[in-house]
Amino acid sequence: MLIKRISLIKPMILIFILIPVVTQAGQNQSMQELLIGLIPEQNIFRQMDRYRPLAAYLSEKTGLKVRLTILSKYGDIVERFKSRHLDGAFFGALTGTMAIIKLGVEPIARPVNQNGTSSVRSYIFVRADSKIDSVKDMNGKRAVFVDRATVTGYLFAAAFLRENGVNDIEKYFTEYFFTGSHDSAIYSVLDNRADIGSAQNTFFNVLVSKDPTIKRELRIIARSEEFPETTLCMRKNISPGIKNSLTNTLLNMDRDPAGRDILKKFGASKFIRAEIKDFNSVFNLAKRARVDIRTYEGDR
């Protein structure tokens, strides 16, 4: 009888030991993590500050732990998406196009700016006191771009230069470099570290709104057509439930007071559904720039 009792006690102790472990594991399982990448399109610290509230909101609403990670450089974005096992990323127009083609990611939503647009343009700008008015005037000058893997920070400028007779950028400019972010590119021209710059209009406008003197100090000499705004794309094999949950949460943010607050901090009025066809303009521009997206590395 005593032996039987001892034999029963052991499994019970085991059950009591295992119950908390199993429960904890269950809890961890229930809080599934989504790793979302950010393209460093502006100062990475400001960008993180901008995206953190959105990530927190999504975590609260979807029940998923949304974690952000900076993808330092545009060019290797596709490789890093794979190597970091990202679940999704806020892609720029070009990186998004590359990811769609190379990784098969699916665009789900993109923000609408405060002015009602959900598209971006590329500006080619010089300092206001510069004597550069045309591509010819740029010869032998210093140029600054954001990254090869950006439409607004490089691809449009490349297409524009090519269409204006510049076939070899390295020879045409005495110096050219990539800042990795749009605001750095703008500050490079402002700070006279470069003579010509190319950056996205939204970041240009943000800096102008913060410091109106910038508008007076810089002169835009070329504007591109519209390209899709930064778009959240999810990996192709993501769970439909997660994808739908994320999509619905983003699309309904503007109907939720807390969501509206987050949107305001983010600098958007709402999120709209994104589709692959939104990226057609990028394909067209790539053609103009004689770039094959399928083989384009975006690296220097």
Next chain:
Amino acid sequence: MKKKIILSLFFLFLLFTTGAIITMFYILRVTSRLDTLITLHQVEILRQDLVINVQTVQSHLYTIGTSFGKELDVIVENVATLDSAIQKCSGCHHSPEISTKIIAIRDLTEQYKEALSTFITTTAGRERVERLQLVGANIGNMILAKTQEMAVIANQKLNEKTIAAIKDVSNSRIILIVTLLLCFFIALSIAASLTRGITEPVSELLKATRKIKSGELGYSTSYRGKDEFKELIEAFNDMSLTLDENNKKIIQHLVRLSGLYRITLSFHAITNVEDIYKEVSYGVAELVDVEQSGIILLDKDNELFSHRFPAFGLNPERMADIKIPKEEFVNIYLSSNRRPLLFNDNTGKLPMSDMDKSLGARNSMFVWIRQKGELIGAIRAANKKSGDFTEEDARMLGILANNVSVALENAKLYENLKKQMAELKEAQEQLVQAAKLAAIGELASNIAHEINNPLTSILGYSELIKEEADIHNIMRDIEVIEKESLRARDIVHQLLEFSKKRPLEIKEININNIISEVLSLVSVPLKDSNINITGNYDDVPTIEGDANQLKQVFLNIINNAIFAMPGGGTLAVATRSEKENVYVEISDMGKGIPHEILQRIFEPFFTTKQDKGTGLGLSISYKIIQSHHGSIDVESEEGKGSKFTIVLPFTIRQIS
């Protein structure tokens, strides 16, 4: 004292409040120092965090390139923490020196962020990237340097503040101890002062109270006290004096009441009015302390009120003419509304002033004596030795006057009673004598016959003498005549002796002898009857009693027994003694007494002998035995006879 207590308490309150304020001040000062120290330590912790963050970022700054992504997240997190910390620190209050450093670090942090971001995101040109890396690293080093400078300053401040805090703690301890000790000793001295201020007068009052309790009324404490205690002690002394005065008054009153009681008590034993006059006069003189006092009463014969003597301080001869007509006296009484009259100033014309002037009275008081609502006189007191007559004097004599009235009434009743008693006694004596004669009367015919026999013999022998010549025969006849004459004389003598009216004469008597004499008296009449007398006489002790009266009792009972046995029988007489008493039992074998009349035989004038009896015999006998403190008991059975048992004590006491 109340003011002193309030002031002391207020001072104590101020003292403790001051102590509390000082304590609070030093506690706050010390805690403020400690707060500063804690803040400085927090700043140090913050600085160390900053250093750690910057150092982490710096280390990763040089490792960026290979597995970049992860390090970038770490850099971003560290810089975010760094930024958050420096922003938080900027919001705190610091010394200008520290604030300047913090602002510089904050600016450097912004630059650091910018440089790092530029470095991290810049991709074109290796030299440019390396330059940007160096710029970032330099800014990081500058932050570290600034942080180090801040640490030096903070440490210096920390040391200063720590020393100051330790000093403050030490000072606080001393101040607290001094404050507490000061408060304690001052409070102790105040308490001691208050206690002394209370216990001293209380102790003095307690002592005084004990003195008063032990009978020392009027004791006044010499302790004067202060404040309320001064008033209390003064009030206490007043109270003690008042108690003493009241006690004296009470004692005086008690003395008077005692005197009054003594006078009135004597009334119970007084039976003649002169004694009442004397007791009252002398008692009043003592009670109200006067030179003259006496009783004025109405003389009904001449309708005049005059003094009765003996009286105190008054000469009867001098007073002989001082009389007040009843009408005048009653008018004064009525005009006084029946209240006592007090004349403390006899200079004017006042009621009774003629009498007072005649008697030389300076002042006087008249208290009325009433009997059954009618004025019969007054108690007069005059010439009070000290002071005036008071209402209290009047009340005292008023009580006495009421008692005098009763005493006079009692004396009068007693006189009447005495007179009536004398009359009653006389009547009783006459009654006894009558009963006695009646008893003799019952014997008279037989006695006459008995006397006739010796007389016949005398006559016969006288005739024989005339014829005898022989002297011897004559002498023999003469002897017979003499003998018969003596016999007749004895009978007559006995009869006379019995019939004499004698006063009560208590002597030592032998009851057997008394019975023998009675039986001798009745033996003559019984000689020819068929009644046989038996006697059974114990040797009984002598008793105290009146022989004549007891003879009368026995004669009555034996006469009744003989009467009850007309056809003859036995008359049994027995005596015995038992427990200080002599028992005489007289039994007959007569017809007995019917039960219904047995209870009435001792009633006066009750008789069954009709014309032959007075009905007084047994009634008188009963009274006589009662006067000898004895008793008569009778047992009777119809047809068998009766038995009378007379019990007489050996000694009679208080026979008057």
